[in-house]
Amino acid sequence: MSTNDTISIRPGEELNVKNLQTFLSQHLGIPAGSLEVLQFSAGHSNLTYQLKVGEWEAVLRRPPLGPLAPKAHDMEREYQIISAIHPLFSPAPKPILFSKDESVVGSPFFLMERKHGVVLDTSFPTNTLITNELCQQLSETMVDQLVQLHNINYHDTKLKDMSKPQGFLERQVHDWISRYERAKTDDMKEAELVMKWLTEHIPATQDSTIIHYDYKFNNAMFSSDLRSMVGLFDWEMTTVGDPLADLGVAMSYWTQVDDPDLLKFGLGKPPITVTEGFFTRKQFIEMYSKKSGRDVTNIDFYLTFAYFKLAVICQQIYYRYKKGQTNDKRFSSFNRFVQTLINHGVHVMSKEVS
Missing domain, CATH: 3.30.200.20 (Phosphorylase Kinase; domain 1)
Incomplete structure (x- = not known):
């Protein structure tokens, strides 16, 4: 790191x-x-x-x-x-x-092991020459590593015994809805809309792969010249499931410059992906589809689910804060971020991802 x-x-x-x-x-x-x-x-x-x-x-x-x-x-x-x-x-x-x-x-x-390198989150290292070429190359590396992870034959690993790919997506949708219900602190009609829509629009899974399920820049580490990924962390959510669910989660973190301010600034400074030159979500998804050969027609479902899933994670953290189970002041306004994520899920539900 x-x-x-x-x-x-x-x-x-x-x-x-x-x-x-x-x-x-x-x-x-x-x-x-x-x-x-x-x-x-x-x-x-x-x-x-x-x-x-x-x-x-x-x-x-x-x-x-x-x-x-x-x-x-x-x-x-x-x-x-x-x-x-x-x-x-x-x-x-x-x-x-x-x-x-x-x-x-x-x-x-x-x-x-303690890995060493550069973790990119909300800014570049001092003295980095930030160019469109660099931002595009970092974007493509993120696509390539996700495709590479999804190309691993999980039958060659112990994950085949640790996961149940059959029915993965349906279980996930109902599990995250249950998690939200358990951690709910406020009534939110938009959340009810999203949960109903998700249960009614679960697509058929094309194939199952190892999925990281928390794939984003600040969980990755790059070499000092930023040319290669040398580390990927936080494997807590990893399982075998629908790779497009993994892509959806990655894109829920991939904030772009024209996103709502609360989406960009909900956790403080916006991530580096708002910098000119980085792929848009649409470009990332299209390149993933080209390199993986997977059909991304239903990506609107996966992205809506990803925003909901991220909202639930933040809601669980906010619940712990509100109940006095943690005193970390960073969590005091997470309820507003939850609302923003839910609202964005509503927006994506019926519109093409941009």
């Missing part, structure tokens, strides 16, 4: 350094010494930390604090996923170990 992507640990999210140091010594033979722990600043879900003892370094992932949604934040499952995918897809981090021992950091956790 980049040199400026770590921060001092946020209050309340500290790790027990002494317990962790003892664990590393016992299980990995890391010599006793000064364990340095920093926190990665990005992300609103799982807590991710950089560990360093001398020349040794690793990344630790654990669930967020407080009560969790059912089936969410399963550290063992995410560890098994990267273990299965890393040998076939090099941007996936190499796994180190998983532990159920909650006495170490207060929850199950896993360790993985």
